[in-house]
Amino acid sequence: MWKKIENMNPDEQTAYYMAWFKELRFLAILGLFIFTFYSSCFQPHRVPTGSMVPTIMIGDYILVDKSAYGLKFPFTEYMDSPWYLTPKTTPERGEVVVFRYPENPRLNYIKRILGVPGDRIEMKNHEWIVNGEIFALTAIGEPAEKENIEKRFFESGLDEFLTQTGNYEHKVLLSSPPKSPGDMNEIVLKADHFFMVGDNRDHSLDSRHWGVVERSAIRGKALFVWFSLVSPFSGEKARIKKGRIGTELHLLRGPPAAETLSD
Numbered sequence: 001m002w003k004k005i006e007n008m009n010p011d012e013q014t015a016y017y018m019a020w021f022k023e024l025r026f027l028a029i030l031g032l033f034i035f036t037f038y039s040s041c042f043q044p045h046r047v048p049t050g051s052m053v054p055t056i057m058i059g060d061y062i063l064v065d066k067s068a069y070g071l072k073f074p075f076t077e078y079m080d081s082p083w084y085l086t087p088k089t090t091p092e093r094g095e096v097v098v099f100r101y102p103e104n105p106r107l108n109y110i111k112r113i114l115g116v117p118g119d120r121i122e123m124k125n126h127e128w129i130v131n132g133e134i135f136a137l138t139a140i141g142e143p144a145e146k147e148n149i150e151k152r153f154f155e156s157g158l159d160e161f162l163t164q165t166g167n168y169e170h171k172v173l174l175s176s177p178p179k180s181p182g183d184m185n186e187i188v189l190k191a192d193h194f195f196m197v198g199d200n201r202d203h204s205l206d207s208r209h210w211g212v213v214e215r216s217a218i219r220g221k222a223l224f225v226w227f228s229l230v231s232p233f234s235g236e237k238a239r240i241k242k243g244r245i246g247t248e249l250h251l252l253r254g255p256p257a258a259e260t261l262s263d
Contacts, residue, residue: 041067043219044226045098045108050150051198051205052110054160054171055096057148060244061227062110064098068221078105080216090116091194091218093130094166096249099196100217103210110222111206114165115195117215123184126174126201128165137161143173148241153203169251175202184208194218224248 073083101107157176179202192215198204228244
């Protein structure tokens with residue numbers, strides 16, 4: 001190539017270099033656009049753990065809307081106070097969100113919001129109570145997507161329940177008998193603090209273990225599963241889980257018909 005350039009006259013060399021400069025400039029602008037879009041709008045995430053089963057399975061690839069609670073100025077989301085280009089909104093109870101793990105901000109976690117600022121939260125007999133309302137569990141029986149759940153979760157039995165968190169109806173899992181404590185003393189959430197829980201109740205490290213999540217740590221709202229794969233390193237036969245593709249993570253069901261505790 002260099003010999004070819006050496007054989008060019010000065011005008012040809014200038015034209016050659018300008019052509020390359022235009023190509024590189026286009027690639028740089030395209031890369032900046034993609035990186036900006038990735039930083040502020042949408043971002044794919046792979047879920048490697050089972051804390052959100054049966055809503056999200058191990059190996060699901062989900063799309064996260066990073067502008068769901070306000071469009072951030074590119075590259076400012078890791079600041080203590082990100083800059084917003086649009087009005088900032090508050091995440092709602094029941095939504096599935098991606099956030100920076102409080103004990104190691106370099107890690108992304110995905111959980112469901114149980115409590116929002118100002119909420120009073122407690123648990124009795126494995127049922128959450130928020131502001132005096134019981135989020136009741138309705139037994140279903142054996143998990144419907146048993147073939148997509150890793151066998152290790154069935155070692156001591158596994159039961160599926162239907163519940164409603166905020167405006168969202170969803171399923172949760174409990175070991176049989178349950179392994180996690182069934183009661184938790186009441187806590188009150190401060191401003192800009194959220195209480196996160198996993199739908200796989202006995203196999204989730206969440207706000208019950210490491211505390212609340214600040215508003216600034218929430219990166220976005222999970223939308224749907226765009227791809228799903230059983231990893232060849234999981235000990236099971238590698239396969240694409242076609243039935244999982246397109247699964248929506250938020251099924252709106254209206255205000256919860258929750259029981260209310262008497263004072």
